[in-house]
């Protein structure tokens with residue numbers, strides 16, 4: 001049928017969890033060790049084919065620093081999908097991810113597809129959040145969960161592809 005669906009996707013999560021790095025890996029296939037902290041937000045677009053349909057993601061990579069928190073609703077309002085990112089080596093970022101989920105559940109669109117990304121999965125020896133704990137949390141709150149690494153590219157294409165699949169099924 002070759003249907004094309006435009007979908008606004010927002011990345012949310014604490015500063016330094018790797019939101020920009022995930023997008024850069026996904027859209028450009030690149031990774032940099034010294035990625036600069038985002039100011040305000042950055043925009044990217046990426047098309048993904050799922051069977052005979054195409055999802056055109058309009059990706060808003062938000063700034064995680066607390067001073068930008070008040071801007072977030074502009075980006076998650078009307079979003080078809082949200083990817084909430086924490087860093088598996090930093091327990092506080094997992095707590096912050098849960099706060100984002102609560103905020104989206106309270107203020108976001110009810111049908112937003114939500115994905116939970118446990119990023120920096122390459123840093124296993126520094127892990128502070130178990131995959132089991134995150135998986136359980138995700139299941140109980142209507143998100144799907146993957147551990148990702150923008151550095152090694154593990155699960156990066158996959159989490160966006162799975163989001164696109166769910167958008168088409170929705």
Ligand code: GTP
Nearest residue numbers: 015016017018019020021033038064120149150151
């Ligand atoms: P803000 O823009 O401040 O909200 O941060 P962010 O979430 O966009 O994080 P960013 O992508 O800037 O990454 C922060 C730091 O973590 C950078 O130094 C990245 O190189 C590093 N980083 C990001 N993803 C990974 C990863 O998967 N593995 C490792 N080892 N480092 C990563």
Ligand code: MG
Nearest residue numbers: 019020037038
């Ligand atoms: Mg950033």
